Amino acid sequence: MFNKDFIFGCATASYQIEGSINKDGKVENIWDRFTKTPGKILDNSDGSVVCDSYIKYKDDCKILANLGVKAYRFSISWSRVIDESNKPNQKGLDYYINLCKELLKYNIKPYVTLYHWDMPMWLEDLGGFLNDDISNYFMHYTDVVTKALDGLVTDYITINEPQCIMFLGHNICNHAPGVKYNDKDMLHAIHNLLLCHGKAVKVIRENVKNSKIGFAPCSRPMIPTDINNKLLYEKCYKEYFNVNRDNEYANDVSIYSDPIFLGDYPKEYYEIFKDILPNIKKEDLELIHQPLDYIYQNIYSATFYSLDKSNNLVKEAFPFGYPEGNIDWLQVVPKALYYGPKYLYERYKLPIIISENGFCNNDIVSLDNKVHDPERIDYINRYLIELDRVSKEIPIKGYFYWSLFDNFEWSYGLKKRFGLVYIDYNTGKRIEKDSYFEYKKIIEKGGI
Numbered sequence: 001m002f003n004k005d006f007i008f009g010c011a012t013a014s015y016q017i018e019g020s021i022n023k024d025g026k027v028e029n030i031w032d033r034f035t036k037t038p039g040k041i042l043d044n045s046d047g048s049v050v051c052d053s054y055i056k057y058k059d060d061c062k063i064l065a066n067l068g069v070k071a072y073r074f075s076i077s078w079s080r081v082i083d084e085s086n087k088p089n090q091k092g093l094d095y096y097i098n099l100c101k102e103l104l105k106y107n108i109k110p111y112v113t114l115y116h117w118d119m120p121m122w123l124e125d126l127g128g129f130l131n132d133d134i135s136n137y138f139m140h141y142t143d144v145v146t147k148a149l150d151g152l153v154t155d156y157i158t159i160n161e162p163q164c165i166m167f168l169g170h171n172i173c174n175h176a177p178g179v180k181y182n183d184k185d186m187l188h189a190i191h192n193l194l195l196c197h198g199k200a201v202k203v204i205r206e207n208v209k210n211s212k213i214g215f216a217p218c219s220r221p222m223i224p225t226d227i228n229n230k231l232l233y234e235k236c237y238k239e240y241f242n243v244n245r246d247n248e249y250a251n252d253v254s255i256y257s258d259p260i261f262l263g264d265y266p267k268e269y270y271e272i273f274k275d276i277l278p279n280i281k282k283e284d285l286e287l288i289h290q291p292l293d294y295i296y297q298n299i300y301s302a303t304f305y306s307l308d309k310s311n312n313l314v315k316e317a318f319p320f321g322y323p324e325g326n327i328d329w330l331q332v333v334p335k336a337l338y339y340g341p342k343y344l345y346e347r348y349k350l351p352i353i354i355s356e357n358g359f360c361n362n363d364i365v366s367l368d369n370k371v372h373d374p375e376r377i378d379y380i381n382r383y384l385i386e387l388d389r390v391s392k393e394i395p396i397k398g399y400f401y402w403s404l405f406d407n408f409e410w411s412y413g414l415k416k417r418f419g420l421v422y423i424d425y426n427t428g429k430r431i432e433k434d435s436y437f438e439y440k441k442i443i444e445k446g447g448i
């Protein structure tokens with residue numbers, strides 16, 4: 001059982017649910033462009049309708065209220081609220097103002113993500129994260145949003161999953177904008193992204209009374225196969241925060257979180273990238289290192305590790321038939337919610353909120369017109385048991401299920417369903433799945 005003020009919520013993101021991509025002065029963003037590029041989206045779908053939340057936000061709020069959540073995490077579409085001359089678009093802002101007001105009617109607290117991957121196209125054309133002015137644009141956008149939502153929102157998340165922005169968007173390029181960076185540009189862009197975060201935090205602190213701020217990276221924790229082996233635990237911890245100059249460093253944890261929480265890049269970063277370091281000024285590092293209130297973290301899956309005969313850390317393969325979701329990276333490893341928070345707290349020492357965790361299934365509407373999803377129910381229960389266990393050791397403040405709705409799952413399109421609520425994309429009909437009612441029960445009880 002979690003303590004009384006534990007926050008149960010669920011999460012979504014603008015491009016994945018809103019639709020209405022050309023309405024009320026919204027300008028083009030990188031996902032509007034990317035989804036038009038042949039071959040990029042598995043089922044050729046896009047974000048033009050999805051859950052139609054831009055129109056149906058009042059229904060969304062009712063569904064959230066019936067679920068009993070105290071918190072709803074959603075993101076703001078930059079290209080809806082700022083036009084191509086960098087001026088505020090009031091109609092776009094009104095949507096989020098109305099959404100927040102509606103949520104507050106039901107006593108649901110808005111948790112606002114400022115950047116969940118949908119960069120305005122005109123800013124990408126100016127260089128995106130490689131433009132040294134991007135953090136000033138982001139600061140301006142943050143200023144506009146925080147002033148518009150004044151008195152409605154105290155909880156902000158600056159950036160969602162910097163790892164996916166950089167690794168998927170600029171290395172393997174299966175995400176927008178799909179512009180490949182060389183290593184030197186990658187480090188430069190990461191540094192600019194961290195500056196976006198730092199400057200935004202400053203603006204939020206200035207504009208919002210009693211603000212609570214964090215950023216929401218993702219990670220895939222290393223799980224020791226022998227829970228009593230101290231050396232193995234230490235090596236897993238070390239590996240979790242390690243930076244390597246391999247193809248995947250843009251996916252690492254400490255390259256983003258160390259500057260933000262500890263005020264500098266990890267030592268090994270300076271060593272392994274010494275030939276291509278960006279220009280890192282002392283005042284940049286200070287800007288990036290703004291005090292935060294929480295460690296947010298998106299955690300879905302994990303990988304097992306053991307020690308070989310010479311005590312080297314080795315990755316264990318998942319056995320054939322190991323339980324997994326209907327998406328290639330989602331093996332069901334509940335201990336991810338035990339070890340992930342433990343490692344993060346040990347290093348950064350702030351209360352933890354799981355900003356995303358969820359299960360992808362090939363859900364169908366049954367003959368009885370219901371959606372039965374026992375695998376998702378099992379997933380939520382198993383993961384919450386582990387989160388509950390670790391909450392007896394370290395401060396855990398909340399949990400956001402990803403996602404409220406089935407939605408546009410980026411390069412996979414509409415066929416990957418993570419929702420507690422099923423969306424019939426032909427009719428727009430929403431159907432609460434069995435897991436919705438299960439999560440409702442868990443919330444009512446205050447835990448498992």
Ligand code: PNW
Nearest residue numbers: 013160161164218220298300329402409
């Ligand atoms: C997150 N992984 O992405 C995003 O924040 C959401 O927008 C997305 O819909 C959700 O998780 C489900 O995919 C992730 O490879 C992408 O471990 C990849 C991974 C994790 C999260």
